[in-house]
Amino acid sequence: MSELKHQSSEIDPRQTPDSKYNVARQEWDRRIGSKVVLIAQLKIAIIVVFFFAVMACCVAWYYANRSVVLPYIVQVDSKTGAVITVDKLAEQTKPNAAGIEYFVWRILKNTRTIPKDIIVYKNNWQEVYAFLDAQTSQKFNDMAIRENHKEKIENGKTSTLMLKNITPLAGKEDTYNVRWQEVHYGKDGKKDGEYELEAYFTVNFVTPQVDTIYINPYGLRITDFSISQER
Known part of the structure; x- marks a missing residue:
């Protein structure tokens, strides 16, 4: 009551509402209203x-469980096994000439060798597909069908x-x-021929693919090839 009396004494009698009861109710509504607004803002x-x-x-969980692959290219001496260079894949996007020759020979060997086991044969070809585009994939498949690889196995x-x-061909670094x-x-087991x-x-180079990066870390692509018997 003392608070209401104090508040009513400060009210200008010329203002409305002119009733002390209405003034008290207005003050009460003002206080309650401000508290309701404050509670809403807090919510x-x-x-x-x-x-x-x-x-x-969520962001912390994502980065904590994300697998980050950072591949490195390690070049070693073929005779001594000593490490020559170690580079991040992002820093070295192309192999040297010897590296390209290695992959070209591996591709050729995997597609031309006929093993006794069909599983080994399929695994060899699955690896080769990481180096081929659609056109050369079809061309290699046609070669295998034409030479009856599966029938021979x-x-x-x-x-x-x-x-x-x-x-490499002179004047053609990509061939x-x-x-x-x-x-x-x-x-x-006897020699037939x-x-x-x-x-x-x-050859050409594209961005290495995540699913084949351990097979083809440089993104090497065979864009065309031809095979013939020497005379």
Whole structure:
């Protein structure tokens, strides 16, 4: 009551409402209204803080559980095994000439060798597809069908390759000539034939793909090739 008396004494009698009761009720409504607004603002602030806290937890969980792959390219001496260079993949996007020759020969060997086991044969080809585009994939498939690879495996026939040389063509840094000896064996292991072959491979480089980065870390692509028997 003392508070109401104090408030009423400050009211100008010329103002409305002119009733002390109405003045007290107006003051009460003002105080209650301000508290309701304050509570509403606090609720909004709590909701906003809670939302950002949940978002922060989600972001932290994502980065904590994300697998980050940072591949390195390690070049070693083929004779001593000593490490020559170690580079992050992002810092070295192309191999040197010897590196390209290695991959070209590996591709050729995997597609021309006929093993006894069909699983080994399929695994070899699955690896090769990481280096091919749609056009060269079809071209290699046509070669395998034309030469009856699967039929030879079913009949117990095999073949091996021995590299003679591989060199880049003069004036064409993206094209490599490969010459090798190919020996075919029958089911009994006896030699069926021996051939001298050569091939030309045209290469290019694309951005390495995450799913094949451990097979093809440089993004090397075979864009065209031809194979023929030496005369």
